[in-house]
Amino acid sequence: MDRRKARIGLIGAGFMGRCHANAFRSVGGLFDLPVEPVPHMLSDISEESAIRNAALLGYKKATGDWRTLVADPEVDIVAVTAPNVLHEPIVLAAIAAGKAVYCEKPLSTTAESGWRMTEAAEKAGTLTLVGFNFLRNPMIKLAQEIVRSGELGEITGFRGRHAENYMCDPDTPHSFRTDPEGGGALADIGSHILSMARYLLGPITAVAGQSRTIHRTRPVKTGSLDRTPVVVDDMTHALLRFENGAEGSIEANWAATGRTMDLSWEITGTKGALAFSQERMNELLIHHAGGPGRSGFTKIEAGPAHPPYGAFCPAAGHHLGFNDLKVIEVAELLAAWASGGKCVTDFREAWQVQRCVEAIQQSARSGRSVDIH
Structure with a gap:
């Protein structure tokens, strides 16, 4: 058929x-x-x-x-x-x-x-x-399940970062990324760590941000001696308060010397903790609070026990990659289209992430914290 x-x-x-x-x-x-x-x-x-x-x-x-x-x-x-x-x-x-x-x-x-x-x-x-x-990584889904299960106890903290180096060079020319409508580092890559924070811990209710433009001019085009002012951020830090009572912070930085894909986070609970980095995207680190001599993180390695990894490979340790996450995303889209269902990161969720971005930008301009209702 x-x-x-x-x-x-x-x-x-x-x-x-x-x-x-x-x-x-x-x-x-x-x-x-x-x-x-x-x-x-x-x-x-x-x-x-x-x-x-x-x-x-x-x-x-x-x-x-x-x-x-x-x-x-x-x-x-x-x-x-x-x-x-x-x-x-x-x-x-x-x-x-x-x-x-x-x-x-x-x-x-x-x-x-x-x-x-x-x-x-x-x-x-x-x-x-x-x-x-990046939310389609089976390790991220596993982390969400662990947080929601109560295994880590009361969630008290989140620390996230998305840092890359593709705008380190002050002679990288002006583009849509450095145009105000492009939004700067916070909108470009900070949206990823904000979406991750919401996916793992839930709604963000208040933020306090601080931004910096490291390279204040850039060439108008490749090889040009004419330079144009840059008004968007190269780096932003923000404090976050979550609806569940946890507090945390994020960094968005596209001029992070030496970093190619540092999308990373740690979640702290009263009974344990999780840690992850996209640079080692097939690993999730977990710690369970214990007595003396029982401290430390244990590595969980991605494998067929973490769907949909098994659709790509029947053996653990063989690793998914960036484009595989896009395939998983498209599979979700097509399944929803066929069934009349919906997708996790639909327009409403993306709009909520955009609201967080703008609240941090507003806070950075005003020097005051901003509530998100």
């Missing part, structure tokens, strides 16, 4: 666009899904680029205008990997056209914009998913 077809329209063919394309190609060979994704149309910055990338990535049609893709009656799911500033118009048009929407994070450039998208999707009953793919 033929499986139902889900025809994919992909907007953007940069790094994340290619990750999406790879995930849609790979998911059927790893997950037993009731639906088959079909690469139908690709839209890119120009007609020429769209035609070239559609051929490379296996898409049947190509267009230089995303409006053509959204309006195509054969497209079922619109995957959005365009620049952040385009998310709202694309998404609202896709919702109006009756498409399911898979949007990369951040949801939009502001919480106000994100709310318009969320409200439109919920009123229309649209299936939505936002790409916080």
Whole structure:
């Protein structure tokens, strides 16, 4: 019996666009899904680029205008990997056209914009998913289960960090990342650690932030001697208060010399603790409080006992990678599309993360803590 077809329209063919394309190609060979994704149309910055990338990535049609893709009656799911500033118009048009929407994070450039998208999707009953793919790691799901089980006792603290070095060089040119609409380090990578904190511990109710712009000018383009002012943050620290009574902190830093992917966190409870780093993404460290001589963390290694690891490999210790997390994310999307269900990081959850980002930015400007209601 033929499986139902889900025809994919992909907007953007940069790094994340290619990750999406790879995930849609790979998911059927790893997950037993009731639906088959079909690469139908690709839209890119120009007609020429769209035609070239559609051929490379296996898409049947190509267009230089995303409006053509959204309006195509054969497209079922619109995957959005365009620049952040385009998310709202694309998404609202896709919702109006009756498409399911898979949007990369951040949801939009502001919480106000994100709310318009969320409200439109919920009123229309649209299936939505936002790409916080680090949450799809089986070790992160296991950590959530441990926290919720009470095994760690009362959760008292969270310390999180997302630090990378891709903006260390002061001569890295100005781009959408350093534009105010790009949001800076906190919006770009801090949203990942904030989404992780919410996933593991629940809602954040108050924040106090401090931000710094390390490189105050950047070249207007590669090789240019002309420089433009930078007004977004390179580094932000924030204190957090959670609804469950725990307190904690995060750091977002895209100019962290020597760090390539330090998405890490520790959770402290009255009976134990957990620790994780994306640099060792197939390991979760756990500590149970004990008597003298019983202190220390034990390593839990990812394996088939931690679904959906077994879909990729029948043996522990062989490791999942970044693109595998995107495949897991796409499997969730397609399963929800086939069943009429919903996804964990839907528009409403992404909007809540955006609210946390803006509250920290507001606190950093005012020097005062900000409540999130």
